[in-house]
Amino acid sequence: MLYSKIADLKKSVKVDMAKRTKPVEFYEFLGTLKGRRCFVAVLGSPDPDGMASAWAVSMIARSLGIDLPIFGFEVISRPDNMEFLRLLKVPMTMVRDPEILQGYDGFIAVDRQNPWLPKDVKNPPPLLGHIDHHQKSPTGAVFSDVRQNVGSTSTILTQYLEDLKEHLDTNADAFRRLCTALMVGIRTDTDGLLRANSQDFSAAAFLARHTDTDFMYGIMKKPVGxxxxxxxxxxxxxxxxxxxxxxxxxxxxxxxxxxxxxxxxxxxxxxxxxxxxxxxxxxxxxxxxxxxxxxxxxxxxxxxxxxxxxxxxxxxxxxxxxxxxxxxxxxxxxxxxxxxxxxxxxxxxxxxxxxxxxxxxxxxxxxxxx
Ligand SMILES: [Mn+2]
Structure with a gap:
């Protein structure tokens, strides 16, 4: 009886491992970007989920020695989102002149169903990676992880961080700020966790160990403008x-x-x-x-x-x-x-x-x- 239970348990662990190859696949994909000039795009009005996810992609790439700058394309207007950017020091550059994108070999888009660059970008570089929780649409990206069964893109990126943590400096101040950003991303996209499912809660539980509660409070309780x-x-x-x-x-x-x-x-x-x-x-x-x-x-x-x-x-x-x-x-x-x-x-x-x-x-x- 006990033996069969243990055997069952082992089987379920194996299935679990097979399910979670996506982070490794992502890591390998990032490795192929070495020596190329790429960036992460935050498309549409930058919100916490988009900014945090882009930051996570960039930080994972950094651990491979790859520099992936984060580019935002639309101005932020919500006071709480501005506070998010300022308090957490999100390393995002706003693109005012699309000319600066000339010479890039490709980009990764996060948290966006239509992952295309704005129309005023001439000769846009190709979309290489796409990570999102909106409805799936064909994009032709080399790497794609689009799942509607999670409450936020931050949930997906947190799963990546958890699986790849041995490659990351989890004691660094930047890691702590990133985890706080992802936590805000999960919360804002799940109506303060009311709509969170078990995957979102598991991700939040991992982040909780690395989150700065004072920052969280300052951002989430920022008055409206x-x-x-x-x-x-x-x-x-x-x-x-x-x-x-x-x-x-x-x-x-x-x-x-x-x-x-x-x-x-x-x-x-x-x-x-x-x-x-x-x-x-x-x-x-x-x-x-x-x-x-x-x-x-x-x-x-x-x-x-x-x-x-x-x-x-x-x-x-x-x-x-x-x-x-x-x-x-x-x-x-x-x-x-x-x-x-x-x-x-x-x-x-x-x-x-x-x-x-x-x-x-x-x-x-x-x-x-x-
Ligand atoms: Mn989102």
């Missing part, structure tokens, strides 16, 4: 609540205040009776939106694509993971007429979203009846 309050004012004035969707317009939002859309979405999700929220605004001629849901049966990415795509003349730029999604398109792709008022724009977006959500609601009702 004036810009958030500006967007929120418009959101509260325009919001429409139906039993199936709450949608609101945040007004004309400055590019540097883009993150306030996500903050407003989070805020509304905590109001009574609301399960799914979309908040959008106008940023330099684009409609940009953020979606959150508490409904585990609602997959944000297909929802957004099926809502918008048929109304647009070009492909919708959207992405999604469990419980969250985002989208962006140019106003002129939605309207034939050149002169449309701000009100016409947001009313049409309201209509599109509410119609789609209503159709889903009706379908669900009829399914539960049958």
């Amino acid at each position: 004036e810009r958030f309050l500006d967007s929120l004012r418009s959101v509260l004035n325009t919001m429409k609540r139906t039993p199936y969707l709450c949608v609101a317009y945040a007004g004309q939002v400055a590019r540097e205040a883009r993150d306030t859309l996500g903050q407003c979405t989070d805020f509304l999700l905590h109001s009574e009776g609301v399960r799914t929220v979309v908040v959008f605004g106008l940023i330099d001629g684009d409609v940009v939106g953020s979606m959150r849901t508490m409904d585990p049966a609602l997959d944000p990415y297909p929802f957004l694509v099926s809502a918008f795509q048929k109304h647009l003349s070009t492909e919708l730029n959207a992405g999604g993971r469990r419980f969250a999604g985002g989208f962006q398109f140019e106003i002129e792709n939605l309207f034939d007429a050149p002169d449309v008022s701000e009100e016409e724009i947001y009313q049409k977006v309201f209509d599109i979203l509410l119609t789609r959500a209503h159709r889903r609601y009706v379908m669900q009702k009829s399914r539960s009846r049958s």
Whole structure:
């Protein structure tokens, strides 16, 4: 009896080992970058999960003697994310002139469903690696680890750190700051661990040994900024609540205040009776939106694509993971007429979203009846 139990245990350990070859595969992949000029890209508005993950990639590469700079492409506007960057001294360089990317042989993208460099980068280097927890899409990357069954990309990178720790200086101050960053990444992407699963908790347990709690507190409890309050004012004035969707317009939002859309979405999700929220605004001629849901049966990415795509003349730029999604398109792709008022724009977006959500609601009702 006991013997068979031990045999079973050994078997399960073996299976476990086989499952966890990804970090080793990643380490070997990084080794092939030696002698080439590459970088890690934080695409979209840099958030803790993206920045922490990129930093982890860069630090693992450093242990192989490979220099992988971290490049960010959009300005950070959330006060807590700025505090994150400043307190933890994240070694990220903001790319203001895309010319500096000339001469690079390739890049690794983290925490991003559409892992492509911004359009103004001429002759973009190829995508070599892709690590993410959004919906999987074909990218052609040499190394790819994209899993929707974890709450954050930081979870995946923490698994790598744990497996590769013998190669890293875990006593260094930078390692401690990195672990704190990853912990914030896991927490912000799992609604403060409320949506964390066992993999996220295991990762957090490893990080806890190396985390600086004072820093964590300073970042997570940072008060919201004036810009958030500006967007929120418009959101509260325009919001429409139906039993199936709450949608609101945040007004004309400055590019540097883009993150306030996500903050407003989070805020509304905590109001009574609301399960799914979309908040959008106008940023330099684009409609940009953020979606959150508490409904585990609602997959944000297909929802957004099926809502918008048929109304647009070009492909919708959207992405999604469990419980969250985002989208962006140019106003002129939605309207034939050149002169449309701000009100016409947001009313049409309201209509599109509410119609789609209503159709889903009706379908669900009829399914539960049958
Ligand atoms: Mn993420």
